[in-house]
Amino acid sequence: MAENKPLNFQWAINHGIAEEMRRDPTVFLIGEDVGKPGGPFGVTRGIIQEFGPERAVDTPISEGAIVGLCCGAAAAGLRPVAEIMFMNFITLAVEEFYNQASKMRWMFGGQVKQPFVVRAMTAGGFGAGPHHSSSLEGWFASMPGMKVVMPSNPRTAKGLMKAAIRDDNPVLYVEPLASYKMKMIMPEGDYITPIGKAEVVKEGSDVTIVSIGRMLLEAEKAAAALEQDGIKAEVIDLLTVNPFDMETIYASVKKTNRCAIIHEAKKTMGCGAEIAASLQEDMFDWLDAPVARVAAPFTHIAFHPALEKHYLPDAENLIAKVKELVG
Amino acid sequence: MAENKPLNFQWAINHGIAEEMRRDPTVFLIGEDVGKPGGPFGVTRGIIQEFGPERAVDTPISEGAIVGLCCGAAAAGLRPVAEIMFMNFITLAVEEFYNQASKMRWMFGGQVKQPFVVRAMTAGGFGAGPHHSSSLEGWFASMPGMKVVMPSNPRTAKGLMKAAIRDDNPVLYVEPLASYKMKMIMPEGDYITPIGKAEVVKEGSDVTIVSIGRMLLEAEKAAAALEQDGIKAEVIDLLTVNPFDMETIYASVKKTNRCAIIHEAKKTMGCGAEIAASLQEDMFDWLDAPVARVAAPFTHIAFHPALEKHYLPDAENLIAKVKELVG
Amino acid sequence: MKISKDTKIDLYKRMVRQRTFEDNTTKIFAGGEMPGFLHLSQGEDAVAAGTCSNLTKEDVIFTTHRGHGCIIAKGADLKPMMAELFGRIDGCCRGRAGSMHFADISNGCMGSNGVVGEGMRISLGTAFAHKYNKTKNVVAVFFGEGATGTGAFHESFNMAATLKLPIIFVCSINLYAQMTPKEDHISIENVADRAAAYGAPGVTIDGNDVEKVYEEIDKAVKHCRAGKGPYMLECKTYRHHGHFEGDPCNYRPEGELEKWLKKDPIVLYEKKLKKEGVLDDKQIKELKEAAQKEVDKAVAFARQSPQPDIEELYKGIYA
Amino acid sequence: MKISKDTKIDLYKRMVRQRTFEDNTTKIFAGGEMPGFLHLSQGEDAVAAGTCSNLTKEDVIFTTHRGHGCIIAKGADLKPMMAELFGRIDGCCRGRAGSMHFADISNGCMGSNGVVGEGMRISLGTAFAHKYNKTKNVVAVFFGEGATGTGAFHESFNMAATLKLPIIFVCSINLYAQMTPKEDHISIENVADRAAAYGAPGVTIDGNDVEKVYEEIDKAVKHCRAGKGPYMLECKTYRHHGHFEGDPCNYRPEGELEKWLKKDPIVLYEKKLKKEGVLDDKQIKELKEAAQKEVDKAVAFARQSPQPDIEELYKGIYA
Ligand SMILES: Cc1ncc(C[n+]2csc(CCOP(=O)(O)OP(=O)(O)O)c2C)c(N)n1
Numbered sequence A, B: 001m002a003e004n005k006p007l008n009f010q011w012a013i014n015h016g017i018a019e020e021m022r023r024d025p026t027v028f029l030i031g032e033d034v035g036k037p038g039g040p041f042g043v044t045r046g047i048i049q050e051f052g053p054e055r056a057v058d059t060p061i062s063e064g065a066i067v068g069l070c071c072g073a074a075a076a077g078l079r080p081v082a083e084i085m086f087m088n089f090i091t092l093a094v095e096e097f098y099n100q101a102s103k104m105r106w107m108f109g110g111q112v113k114q115p116f117v118v119r120a121m122t123a124g125g126f127g128a129g130p131h132h133s134s135s136l137e138g139w140f141a142s143m144p145g146m147k148v149v150m151p152s153n154p155r156t157a158k159g160l161m162k163a164a165i166r167d168d169n170p171v172l173y174v175e176p177l178a179s180y181k182m183k184m185i186m187p188e189g190d191y192i193t194p195i196g197k198a199e200v201v202k203e204g205s206d207v208t209i210v211s212i213g214r215m216l217l218e219a220e221k222a223a224a225a226l227e228q229d230g231i232k233a234e235v236i237d238l239l240t241v242n243p244f245d246m247e248t249i250y251a252s253v254k255k256t257n258r259c260a261i262i263h264e265a266k267k268t269m270g271c272g273a274e275i276a277a278s279l280q281e282d283m284f285d286w287l288d289a290p291v292a293r294v295a296a297p298f299t300h301i302a303f304h305p306a307l308e309k310h311y312l313p314d315a316e317n318l319i320a321k322v323k324e325l326v327g
Numbered sequence C, D: 001m002k003i004s005k006d007t008k009i010d011l012y013k014r015m016v017r018q019r020t021f022e023d024n025t026t027k028i029f030a031g032g033e034m035p036g037f038l039h040l041s042q043g044e045d046a047v048a049a050g051t052c053s054n055l056t057k058e059d060v061i062f063t064t065h066r067g068h069g070c071i072i073a074k075g076a077d078l079k080p081m082m083a084e085l086f087g088r089i090d091g092c093c094r095g096r097a098g099s100m101h102f103a104d105i106s107n108g109c110m111g112s113n114g115v116v117g118e119g120m121r122i123s124l125g126t127a128f129a130h131k132y133n134k135t136k137n138v139v140a141v142f143f144g145e146g147a148t149g150t151g152a153f154h155e156s157f158n159m160a161a162t163l164k165l166p167i168i169f170v171c172s173i174n175l176y177a178q179m180t181p182k183e184d185h186i187s188i189e190n191v192a193d194r195a196a197a198y199g200a201p202g203v204t205i206d207g208n209d210v211e212k213v214y215e216e217i218d219k220a221v222k223h224c225r226a227g228k229g230p231y232m233l234e235c236k237t238y239r240h241h242g243h244f245e246g247d248p249c250n251y252r253p254e255g256e257l258e259k260w261l262k263k264d265p266i267v268l269y270e271k272k273l274k275k276e277g278v279l280d281d282k283q284i285k286e287l288k289e290a291a292q293k294e295v296d297k298a299v300a301f302a303r304q305s306p307q308p309d310i311e312e313l314y315k316g317i318y319a
């Protein structure tokens, strides 16, 4: 089915889910307001109309039970796609991700699979305040058995959703509210974006920029600006933070000998820490400069827009950091 | 009050709590089985007898509510000391730590304090299996506003407990079941072990070993063995993983130019990642070798004792790693 | 229960003050001057007023993302409150918290909450402190019917009952949890019946009848002050606005809002007070104008308050 | 309800098989041959037997850290089960899970759980799958009275009721949550009364009367298969052993154990069956010997099974 008009991020997710629901009758949608209301932010509009209330299920406000239900349904052969709304609320389901879903297959000696997807939204940039704007993917990147994907644009949003639904492991799917209206012409036909595989979106020889999730926009902006100053940045869109595609990063750093990582989450204990630690451990002799991390500071995200803006990393911070590395 | 006989880790915690309860009537104990039963593993024996049931409160099995209660009681001027038993169950209170306790003071513009302590036990080494043996301090090290302490022996266990109870911030206190029977002669009188300050427990010039929590035993064993081979290791007992005392580590690495970190938690996204990332970022030119991490592999802890033993890092792994760095 | 004339006027004034404040924020928000998300409680005014009117200054409340009414009813100074909604440095929380995470400790609001249900878990501790310190103060924790699905509700009520903590659980049934209607996420008619699961009293009332709320809270407060543990009050009401400001509300059945507007708690009470001769049209007009004036001053205060400096981000993370 | 002779014998055999298995593990564990922690359910045998005897092979169960009885009652093959407790490669979970995290999917045990209450949350999904696939299968989820304090209990029951999922909540009241007695953490007498909070039936019975359990489960199963949503059964019983093997049990009032030993469900049932002429002493002896033989074989199987290789740690983390 060709899609020639530009599609936005929100609809890309929607289409990814709907296509998989058409393809596979074991896929169903569950969460707060995902059915009749069409999603708290409209992402699942039309799904209940096409697939009926059995496959688009509204629940009480019970994040733990929603993810617990996913574990049990997946173990019984279904493929749940759940929504947890703002990622901050995933704090209430850490138990089900960590002790249950991520371990179940291994712990039971392979007796079950855990094919389910949980969507969680990061909302940095909207003044939504301390309980609504966090990026917590780092915790889930620490869990063997879990996968965590961070789409960067409508194309990868749809491709990763389809890959996540087809994956036989629990996948946390992180979607940024700030990208919902981002539009692009989509690839035609049925495609997936493979999980665990980073994409080199711009080649360069002077420095490797590893970008996570919606920070790709900033990375691309920074790369363009750096180009003006004669610095050729290679930009990698990581797409997955569990498992980390270190191969792609290593290959790039072998060329550039320098690396900066940008992510919306806090710098302290963020995914950039793991990438930097691994890089220096495995590529010590290839590095001509420290691996830099451009990320949120060690404080809370504020309601106040200017404070929030300062908190969130952007192209400007990245440019400054890269110039330090290269200079 | 002099204590001249050797005291074990378990009683060191107990004494730390009891002394603070004597000193400050706002300190109270709360959790599952902490009162009448004297603690699920006997750590709080005698407390209810001395201080009465108002100050040693048994609760239903509700980890989220226990930590929530701590937030509310601390905001109202009390100093709760709670117990969550096995650290795996802290998954059920991540919400209260992250969205509530760690943010509350800052978010409310300084209107309240959050002086409370939550004890959580790591149980690696007992065949307790996948739901009982995790080391999850990394998640809490990522939370501004939280403090996380990891005592290494009876002396620091008592000193950190007393410091934690006196601290005006939420403190996660991590105690290893495997250390409960460890004994030592204790310092006399009222002392605290400061939070956020690492201790250099052995000086050396060839390599810095940063040890977290009960891994100190392994670090000391390794250092002794390395000494035999002419390698002088400086051993740092980190004691706190939020905030990280990078100053002490940096000062040491300036001397040794090499560093290995050992912790019981998984390597991936563990505290070692943050330390390594910061070290290479801030001390790039001082490092003669990559910062090494000796930690648990990216899998689950097994019930089977041999598998569990292999999973847990030890002196042997550390020695091998250090020899790589120095060799 | 005989309610005194003074109390009646107090109840009315609280509601008017709440409503005036919220109606003004609606306009200001629509004008783009207020950042973030805004969840308002017009229509549920009687629940907050009837409850808080019967609490002392030392009693405290916890509220939700939809907490303005409760906070004002509890006696908030409107100036720092409005400044907080504007994100200014003179806001109660220095512009860090905004509407959803607001607190005003000195006036007895121990916190709103962006996470549904969590106020209940935290309220346990404050109630515990009251019991521990042998004050007779109580805690009222407000929440919506959606919150009754959370583990927080159950753990909190169960623990409050076990430890005999002085907590009044005040549930405002406004028919929706975001856009999902009550019958799609709750399997019983009256959630106050859930109090029986903990051996506590649970009462369901018309939440638009402010005197009824006041009366029932009176029983609850006495129960709590007597050390008998928690008490639940379920107030059936309605929110006139959407889930958040800007919500198109297309999930509402036709005529629903209109039906409830006829039962507006302020309008109803006005009629009653006039009939009883407690207030006349002139007095009502004066009270409304006074409230508007107070709000105008709060808005002026907020507008002149400076934006926070960037350093505010890093200040006071640790005590 | 008339219970057939075959069913009576089946109930008895299940209990004897459970008990024999557990009594043997007690000895083996005391001998140091079994790693980890062990939580046994001798004394609560009738709850598991009475429930599982009334389930089909396609119905599934979820159980707890104290799950051996339930798993055996559901029809587990004792060999891989025992091998798992020994941590061997022929264990159901390849020696990774042990007693507390055990599962035997092909025989209908979808999992024990080391985290109190979590089996309930997961059971939602399996029940959902049955409903989704329009099978008439039901899910029985076992838990202790301690678990009724968890948010998991409430969220699960509430969601099951809302989505009308076929789940039988089977609560085994053994008087303790670890070392804390029921009255210290539960504020009501009968936790089955909590089912009313969700509009579901809740029944409290003598959990040591295996036929009573069987009869009540019959009603529950019919209710669930008819699509009427969840059902709660509370079984009052007692654990003869400590919380875990090795627990000195000094929290028990004197004489309590002795009192309950007189109400041992197997002893009681033996008497009843003999009186009814269903079984005689000889048959009883034979059945017990057969159970012991089966357990002996399981132990022999476990002992000869290899220890897992280290590579097992890294195998099968991802599908
Ligand atoms: C734990 C959690 N889950 C989901 C949300 C998103 N959310 C915000 S308000 C709301 C509905 C709350 O309904 P109710 O408790 O009835 O309160 P009301 O909004 O009607 O006042 C939801 C689901 C949240 N804030 N917290």
Ligand SMILES: Cc1ncc(C[n+]2csc(CCOP(=O)(O)OP(=O)(O)O)c2C)c(N)n1
Residues within 6 Å of the ligand: B032, B061, B063, B085, B089, B092, D064, D065, D066, D114, D115, D116, D117, D143, D144, D145, D146, D147, D148, D174, D176, D177, D178, D243
């Ligand atoms: C969430 C959680 N909290 C605490 C524990 C520790 N724990 C293990 S068993 C138990 C008591 C459970 O009591 P109950 O539900 O009555 O089951 P029983 O042991 O009596 O069978 C506790 C508190 C746990 N495993 N999980």
Ligand SMILES: [Mg+2]
Residues within 6 Å of the ligand: C144, C145, C146, C172, C173, C174, C175, C176, C177, C178
């Ligand atoms: Mg509502």
Ligand SMILES: [Mg+2]
Residues within 6 Å of the ligand: D144, D145, D146, D172, D173, D174, D175, D176, D177, D178
């Ligand atoms: Mg019990």
